[in-house]
Amino acid sequence: MTEKITQFPGTPLREADFEGGKILFRHDRMKAEYAWDTGIAIGRYLAALKEGYLLGGYCATCRKTVIPPRTVCEWCFRPMEAFVPLEDTGTVNTYSLCYVTWDVKRIKEPEIPAVIEIDGASPLHGILHKLGEVEQEAVHVGMRVQAVWKPAEEREGAITDILYFKPIEGGAK
């Protein structure tokens, strides 16, 4: 980049170079399968979801209630032994209207991911989930929402036991 250098290495390719067979390449698909253990705290969290409620963790030293629960407090590094049931209502902290999939394919009806601050957890403590039963134009930060659960017999102990969060009337608890 000194003024002396005018030519920089790197050869840009175009789609046509591949289609025209000008460039050789090797294509492969890798397969990876995992079965993740839930651990102690998330195991409790998933069991609670199966029962139809949200579970947080409470640190008596920091007086913080977090979600999802965890076995160690990040702030004081002491054990976080108290599991506390929280409400299934909350407030939209932020949201997006997403028109693309993970592989950047376009979708017509946007997904509405949101961070939802859960009632009973400390301020700004939320979870990632999606919003539903709501018009795009009506979604806003600060909107009050409640979880819409799968029927009890279909729940399997997963975050997807909550289908989405839908708007409700009423202020924060």
Added chain:
Amino acid sequence: MGMRKVAVVGAGMTKFVRRAQETGKELAWQASRMALGSCELTLDDIEAICLGTAPDSFDGVHMKAEYLSDGAGGWGKPFMRSYVGGGTGVFAPIQGWYHVASGLFDVVLVVCEEKMSSYHPHAQGAFLTIFDHTTERALKPNLLWIFALEMNRYMQTYGISKEDIARVAVKNKRNAADHPCALLGDPDITIQDVLNSEVLAWPVNRLDVSPVSDGAVALVLAAEHVAKRVTDKPVWIQGVGWSLDTAYWANRDLAYPRYVEYAARMAYEMAGIKEPRKEIHIVEPYDPFDYKELHHLEGLLLADRGQAPRLTADGVTARDGDMPVCPSGGLLGVGNPIAAAGLMKVAELFWQLRGEASARQVPGQPKRGLAQAWGDLMQVGTVVILGINP
């Protein structure tokens, strides 16, 4: 603190392109060769190699550092890879710095490479595993979600408009028009172009985002006694800092990057900087999305919270403004081969502070600059401060 002074004495980079014919190791070699050539050293003079490169999943190669090592000159030498997600490009020179500052080595080559084009159908897929496997991935999130969520929170907290943010993309893509390696330089782009580009994940439009790219950058770092022999224009590493925030990203304040503040405070203290807004003359904050430049200027304490858009609107951050920000063109303009993009920012400061940035040269003989990168799950800040005084 009993540490030796360390200077940047050479730099090199490849073009940043959407898809390069060269492999990662070929790109790494091209950048390394240029960096060594720029200070008239050879690999024989190099005592250790620091390599920065982002996830193995981009390449589908396990032990990617070892795979890239020959292109980075790593054989038969102490060789080490660092990786802190998108923060890697500014962390690798920090690692190089402590290799030399500690007295262990006199001359170190820092190489950052990224080849994002190998992952199909789109590099975004390589990021899916950053989400928690049990509590988040079941929702089938994609990478754009977290940026869109953070950008919206930032906008809502301070009442910032999309137009305020689009100005950053316009500034950087215009700046990049003067960069010979840039992928997306455009001297004529307007705010309307950004606002009218396709909505990917509202509030993120296509032109709010930096492109997927291939490229490599390399720096040569040297201890004082070598640096003064090698060049009469060494650029000194005056301060470094890095910090990590919680991985429970939905449990923290998304409107303010406190981890960037912690990293900046560490670097300012080391550099003896009391009033960063007066003492930093060029800023290269990480700008993979246009709002991130603003977010980071605030975390770096170079703007009040929520006020960075004002600086952009007033022209303070223009190349000829009072505090030029991303005079290179940044990731939005030059391109975003993750680790290489971060090191490009440090290389830009090197060229700017030596007065060698050609058409991109910031006026007024700047004496000190700051480069910053950011990554992992929106949680790591890495900062390097360079200056013409040791």
